Amino acid sequence: MKWQGRRRSTNVNDQRGRMTGRGVATAGGAGLILALVVFLITGDPGALGGLFGGGVTQQQQQQDYQPSEREQQMFEFSGVVLADIEDVWGALFPKYNETYKQPTMTVYTGAVNTACGAADSGVGPFYCPGDQTIYLDLSFYDTLVNRYGADQGDFILTYVIAHEAGHHVQTLLSVTEQLNQYRQQAATGRISQTDFNEISVRYELQADYLAGVVARGIANKGYMEQGDMEKAMSAAEAVGDDSIQRKMQGYVDPDTFNHGTSQQRKTWFRRGFDAGDLSQWDTFSGAI
Ligand SMILES: [Zn+2]
Numbered sequence: 001m002k003w004q005g006r007r008r009s010t011n012v013n014d015q016r017g018r019m020t021g022r023g024v025a026t027a028g029g030a031g032l033i034l035a036l037v038v039f040l041i042t043g044d045p046g047a048l049g050g051l052f053g054g055g056v057t058q059q060q061q062q063q064d065y066q067p068s069e070r071e072q073q074m075f076e077f078s079g080v081v082l083a084d085i086e087d088v089w090g091a092l093f094p095k096y097n098e099t100y101k102q103p104t105m106t107v108y109t110g111a112v113n114t115a116c117g118a119a120d121s122g123v124g125p126f127y128c129p130g131d132q133t134i135y136l137d138l139s140f141y142d143t144l145v146n147r148y149g150a151d152q153g154d155f156i157l158t159y160v161i162a163h164e165a166g167h168h169v170q171t172l173l174s175v176t177e178q179l180n181q182y183r184q185q186a187a188t189g190r191i192s193q194t195d196f197n198e199i200s201v202r203y204e205l206q207a208d209y210l211a212g213v214v215a216r217g218i219a220n221k222g223y224m225e226q227g228d229m230e231k232a233m234s235a236a237e238a239v240g241d242d243s244i245q246r247k248m249q250g251y252v253d254p255d256t257f258n259h260g261t262s263q264q265r266k267t268w269f270r271r272g273f274d275a276g277d278l279s280q281w282d283t284f285s286g287a288i
Contacts, residue, residue: 001077001155002223008079009086013133015108016075017065037180038116038126039167039207041140041160042148042239043258044248065109074138074157075107081158082134085165088217092277093172103168104133105161112137125160127167129176134164148238149247153231158218159211159269160235166210170203179203199284200258201241205268206283208236208260212272213281220276229273236265264288 067075082105093100106112111120115130121137128135141157144150170176179199186196215232218224237243240262245252259265268288271280 001081001158001218001225001228003077003080003154006080006223007083008076009082009102009105011086011102011104012079012082013104013106014075015106015112016067016138017109018112037183038114038119038123038128039164039176039204040126041124041163042244043204043241043256044124044148044244071138074141074154077154078105078107078136078138078157078161081161082165084158084218084221084223085162085214087221088214089165089169091217092213096278098173101132101172103127103165104131106133106135108135108137109139110137125164127164127171129167129171132168132171134161134168136161136164144235144238147247148244150238151231151234153227153234155224155228155231156235158215158228159232162211162214163207165214166207169210170206175203175206194255197256197258201260201264202283202288204259205264205288206281208265208268209272209275209281209283212269212274213276213278215269216273216276219273232269233266236269237262240265260288 082103086100086102089100090102106114109121111118112135114128114133114135116128119126119135121139124140124143125134125136127133140160144156144160145152150156167176170179182191182196182199185191186193211232215224215229239259241257241259242252242254242261245256260268268283275281
């Protein structure tokens with residue numbers, strides 16, 4: 001993606017180098033877990049250990065944090081992607097008589113406190129509706145390539161950030177609220193966990209669609225480069241439930257899917273890219 005010298009969002013909260021001590025959460029364990037309804041890029045159960053492993057009790061600013069040049073480039077790149085996200089949704093929302101409220105993106109290292117509870121980078125990038133913030137530890141780039149098998153390339157980060165920003169769009173347009181009602185029904189046994197998982201897959205595929213819409217906006221401005229679409233596709237492929245389960249547990253259990261297969265994720269990203277707006281965004285009715 002062409003990004004050098006372009007506008008970077010001012011909604012980036014740089015918390016890198018804040019060493020966050022981990023300890024016993026002040027909230028009770030169960031309370032902490034309940035508070036943690038966040039939206040991740042993957043449903044990798046192995047990665048969730050960190051999220052539920054304990055709270056964050058103390059933070060101290062590390063002086064003179066020195067990112068590597070590579071990390072700093074990724075940081076600046078991410079700020080440009082967030083600016084593109086603001087441009088795309090800022091232009092589209094009025095067409096649907098909606099007002100776009102820009103999300104914040106907190107870039108952190110290690111662990112972070114959020115309105116949804118404490119989290120560490122093991123969980124991967126996520127969106128917290130409670131503070132309308134995308135949380136990103138840039139080390140996820142290497143995780144995406146080395147653990148999940150995505151191709152190298154900056155556009156895989158574009159896909160990831162645009163997916164999380166998709167959850168922000170879903171929150172603004174009340175889709176997240178509906179999902180949480182289903183989550184409640186699953187918790188009280190009114191619908192089965194398997195049924196809830198399928199709804200969750202549809203919700204996640206919609207975020208992939210919305211990521212595709214952002215990519216289309218970037219392409220329309222002439223900033224997409226040769227090979228970027230393939231990179232986004234490789235990222236969508238890498239975070240498919242079937243691909244992750246095959247890698248991490250050696251078998252695939254469709255009943256536990258909560259983000260969609262590699263094929264579904266690629267399909268809906270492409271669909272969003274082709275549409276470039278919300279016209280095809282309904283992942284909740286019909287076949288996926
Ligand atoms: Zn997601």
